[in-house]
Amino acid sequence: MAEVVVRAEGLTRRFGAFTAVDHVSFEVRRGEIFGFLGPNGAGKTTTIRMLLGLLEPTEGRAWVLGHDATRETARIRPRIGYVSQRFSLYPDLSVEETLRFYGAAYGLPAQRLRERIPMLLERLDLAGQSRRLVRHLAGGWRQRMALAVALLHEPEIMFLDEPTAGMDPLARREIWALLYQLAERGVTIFVTTHYMDEAEQCSRLALIHNGRLLAQGTPFELKERAGPKGIVAISATPLERAFLLLRDWPFFQHVAFHGARIHAYPRDPGLSIEEIRRRLEEAGLEEISVEWIRPSLEDVFLWLVDQAAQEAELPSRSGGALR
Structure with missing residues (x-):
């Protein structure tokens, strides 16, 4: 069995009386595409932020690449890449200037940067945008730009928080083709999504709703539960x-x-x-x-939400759209 590179045990985060993530446990293996599927507000982003050491858990622990995600973030960050939901690159730099800036921040040697930047621009179809200011890029191009920055230092794990949000179907397909290429090269992909067609492409999935994991497994295994x-x-x-x-x-x-x-x-x-x-x-x-x-993943998700609601004696509304 492949090495476990991300492990969460009882991961919990409360904000006052509100529990955003409720005793979540899972493992991610090296080289797989692990999907975190759930509607908006399910707790996906909060979970990623705890794995990255950006948010301290209220309870539970997490390990990334064998290191404690809360206490050893300095040893983890050089080995991972992160694309957040909120675009946060500098708007007044050009695409190429942005890559040079972040390459220097990662401590990459000048010669390595001269090799990496043209390769990433080509792979992400950004070569024609290299001199354009980041603020003038449309949403889909900004996401590609964020991916390029996250890939500059050749991370072992990529954490992607809804990376195709705002993209058209063709651009989404191209991004997923890139994710498959990265996984084939041994890069582990942890990706959150609320798109069912994207969830189908993951090696394994964790289904989350109202901060709780409903089920885990491959898309095939989840559908076999019926x-x-x-x-x-x-x-x-x-x-x-x-x-x-x-x-x-x-x-x-x-x-x-x-x-x-x-x-x-x-x-x-x-x-x-x-x-x-x-x-x-x-x-x-x-x-x-x-x-x-045979049920679809959407069927399975809605069925599990309904079961969880019945057990908790709560309404079975999903709290957000799944597509």
Whole structure:
């Protein structure tokens, strides 16, 4: 098994009476893309800040590259790269000047900088922007710029806090292609996201909601939690009435709209399609379609949120959009 390079044990952060991160534990292995999936306000950024030593935990501990994330930050920072949600580069420097400035701050020799800067400009498609002032860059280009700065000193781990926010789909795809290249070279990627398509591309995932981890595993393992048959996809007319009926039936543990269909998690995997169809017909619904399907990550996440809410006797609203 690959070396563990990030470990969190019972990591907790409170702000007054509010608990932003609640006893979170996980491990990240060298060379993998580890995704932290959750809606806005779930606790993703707070967790990253504790791992980077920027915020002291209220409880629990974390280690990065074998060093205590709170007490040994000076030994960790030269070996990691960080791209935050909030853009923080100097606006009055050009792209190339920014890279030279941060290269000097990292202590890179002049000869190494002369090699690294053209290579990063080319890899991130920034060569044509090298003389442009940072303040004149659009959102997507700024994110590329932040990535270039974080990669200058060839870090062992990259911490990326929603790195594709504000990017168009093509730019997002290009960034993820770069992340795959980095992982293939042995760089560990810790990335937060609320995009389901990005979560599908991770080696492993931790699903977080309201500061608590709901589940961990590969995308395949998480979707397998639905059972050997998967979940039931149902369409009927009128759809709203079908939803209310299915929600009130004891056969299902979770029912949710999914576009023009309803996705339902059966309590008993032996439940038959014919039984569901018969009951819907007896209720007077028409144009009925019922089939077993494999769940998406979105299905799994919403199901786990609903389960957690039922256990805590709280409303199951996600608190933010997942896409």
